[in-house]
Amino acid sequence: MRWTNFFLIAAVVAALGVAATQFSSNDYYFFAAYVVLQYVVLATAWNILGGYAGYVNFGSAAFFAAGAYSTVVVHKLYPLPLPLLIVFSGIVAGLIGFGTGYLTLRLRGVFFAIATLALAVVLQTLIINWDFVGGSRGAYIIRPHTFPLLGSYMKYMFLVMLGLAIVAVSVARLIERSWLGYGLAAIRDDEFAAEASGVPTLRLKLVATAVSGAFMGMAGSPFPYIIGYVEPSSTFNLAYAVNAIAMPMIGGTSTWIGPVIGAILLGTIQQVATVTISSAVNLLIVGLVLVAFVIIAPNGLVGLAQSWMRKRK
Amino acid sequence: MAAILEVEQVGKRFGGFVALDGIDLAVQEGERLGLIGPNGSGKSTLVNCICGTLTNEAGSVRFQGRRLDGLPAYKRTRLGLARSFQLPRPFTSLTVSENVRIPLLYTVNAREHRLTSAGIDDRCAELIGLVGLQDKAEARPVDLTQVDMRKLELARAMAADPKLLIADEAMAGLSHSEIEDILKLLLRLNERGVTIIMIEHIMSAVMSFSQRLVVLVSGRKIADGAPQEVVRNPEVVGAYLGQ
Numbered sequence: 001m002r003w004t005n006f007f008l009i010a011a012v013v014a015a016l017g018v019a020a021t022q023f024s025s026n027d028y029y030f031f032a033a034y035v036v037l038q039y040v041v042l043a044t045a046w047n048i049l050g051g052y053a054g055y056v057n058f059g060s061a062a063f064f065a066a067g068a069y070s071t072v073v074v075h076k077l078y079p080l081p082l083p084l085l086i087v088f089s090g091i092v093a094g095l096i097g098f099g100t101g102y103l104t105l106r107l108r109g110v111f112f113a114i115a116t117l118a119l120a121v122v123l124q125t126l127i128i129n130w131d132f133v134g135g136s137r138g139a140y141i142i143r144p145h146t147f148p149l150l151g152s153y154m155k156y157m158f159l160v161m162l163g164l165a166i167v168a169v170s171v172a173r174l175i176e177r178s179w180l181g182y183g184l185a186a187i188r189d190d191e192f193a194a195e196a197s198g199v200p201t202l203r204l205k206l207v208a209t210a211v212s213g214a215f216m217g218m219a220g221s222p223f224p225y226i227i228g229y230v231e232p233s234s235t236f237n238l239a240y241a242v243n244a245i246a247m248p249m250i251g252g253t254s255t256w257i258g259p260v261i262g263a264i265l266l267g268t269i270q271q272v273a274t275v276t277i278s279s280a281v282n283l284l285i286v287g288l289v290l291v292a293f294v295i296i297a298p299n300g301l302v303g304l305a306q307s308w309m310r311k312r313k
Numbered sequence: 314m315a316a317i318l319e320v321e322q323v324g325k326r327f328g329g330f331v332a333l334d335g336i337d338l339a340v341q342e343g344e345r346l347g348l349i350g351p352n353g354s355g356k357s358t359l360v361n362c363i364c365g366t367l368t369n370e371a372g373s374v375r376f377q378g379r380r381l382d383g384l385p386a387y388k389r390t391r392l393g394l395a396r397s398f399q400l401p402r403p404f405t406s407l408t409v410s411e412n413v414r415i416p417l418l419y420t421v422n423a424r425e426h427r428l429t430s431a432g433i434d435d436r437c438a439e440l441i442g443l444v445g446l447q448d449k450a451e452a453r454p455v456d457l458t459q460v461d462m463r464k465l466e467l468a469r470a471m472a473a474d475p476k477l478l479i480a481d482e483a484m485a486g487l488s489h490s491e492i493e494d495i496l497k498l499l500l501r502l503n504e505r506g507v508t509i510i511m512i513e514h515i516m517s518a519v520m521s522f523s524q525r526l527v528v529l530v531s532g533r534k535i536a537d538g539a540p541q542e543v544v545r546n547p548e549v550v551g552a553y554l555g556q
Contacts, residue, residue: 183418183419189407193403194404195386196364196390196470197419198473
């Protein structure tokens with residue numbers, strides 16, 4: 001797919017999103033779509049480090065929460081418009097990504113994964129003991145009820161998240177096709193050989209962690225406005241870390257489209273399950289689907305399609 | 314002729330094991346040097362110290378008069394010091410031509426004027442043609458034979474446009490005619506002005522290729538000179554056959 005086609009499709013998706021806000025008045029649909037889009041951003045962000053460079057991050061929830069709590073802090077000091085909040089959260093989470101990357105990227109494989117898990121625990125402990133953002137009690141955030149032209153604020157948040165998802169996917173695609181993407185692929189395949197081929201491995205991994213962390217933070221930024229009440233155990237929820245890994249794995253980690261497919265598929269199933277069965281069944285579904293995919297299609301849906309097409313040739 | 318590589322008193326330990334003990338070595342520009350020694354004598358460790366994969370605790374390495382100590386491996390590659398690995402280490406998820414593209418993107422492009430994307434394509438095709446893999450440019454490394462894998466390894470090392478190439482056992486496990494192929498390839502590179510250090514166990518190949526031969530035994534250099542003289546050296550014979 002060429003860039004022009006890509007942007008054409010992105011523009012159509014954006015236009016459909018805007019059109020939907022004019023035709024439907026049920027806020028629930030926009031909420032559900034928002035959650036799915038939030039996972040598109042989260043999964044795409046995870047894939048920049050996990051899929052392209054092969055470094056598995058188990059601490060996605062920490063970056064998500066860093067974004068959410070950045071919003072809480074700014075909201076308490078001086079409420080900014082949502083897009084600015086997202087940018088601010090992205091900067092904070094990006095810096096955290098850069099910092100943890102600097103401390104942990106000399107570790108490889110499973111050790112890096114454990115270090116990211118530790119980061120999540122450390123950050124959660126810090127938040128629990130930080131009174132300004134409510135500590136373990138949590139903080140209430142009152143969001144505006146309406147937004148000019150659109151009516152409900154939920155519709156506005158849906159559109160903002162749609163825009164963010166398009167930006168995140170575009171950036172992931174840009175990285176994948178650039179010298180950076182080739183360098184990260186070399187790191188994923190063989191770090192020694194990459195270094196011997198002139199690839200500055202540490203620097204590239206730092207860029208990837210910072211960009212990945214920044215988008216995870218941005219995905220979490222509007223979270224306080226969605227639920228109105230932020231407390232550590234829901235923001236640092238295991239579901240974010242698990243979904244951020246499971247969605248790209250199910251879609252396919254080697255291309256930008258994989259996490260998008262995985263997030264839309266799994267995110268939608270979860271939303272349907274929440275209203276039809278129960279919200280507690282979500283993680284069970286993720287687990288079962290993941291096990292099934294590891295056995296049937298270890299390279300995800302994209303990998304499955306690719307090998308099918310190769311066979312047809 | 315000026316020395317392109319100067320290794321001075323390089324030492325490396327792994328815990329209590331002395332892998333390299335005060336190695337001195339000078340390689341002249343354009344030279345074909347053979348480096349031999351029994352298994353575990355420190356040949357690969359020396360290569361790793363020269364290329365920056367390992368850091369030497371003692372001594373120093375100079376490349377074109379510049380001290381390399383503390384420089385990470387990727388910067389040494391950019392200076393013009395390339396190596397192939399003993400066991401081929403291709404980037405398995407990339408095609409053959411993409412494997413060669415990585416060093417082009419990260420060394421040649423980082424050095425002087427950037428190549429255009431068409432320029433990179435041309436250079437890729439040229440390198441793959443040089444090693445004779447043009448029919449397999451779009452294949453994945455898993456589909457390659459051993460000899461093709463070695464050729465890819467050399468093509469990738471050559472893509473960095475090196476002034477010095479260290480070929481670490483590029484011929485191990487190959488058949489007679491395949492060894493000839495690789496030898497011809499290395500000689501052709503040398504004719505283009507690339508200095509080559511060949512590490513090899515296959516004596517016929519080393520003897521026909523090298524202008525000078527260096528022997529390592531237990532981390533020490535025990536001989537350095539013309540190949541025919543070195544192989545008659547009693548110490549070298551003793552190291553290989555026992556006293």
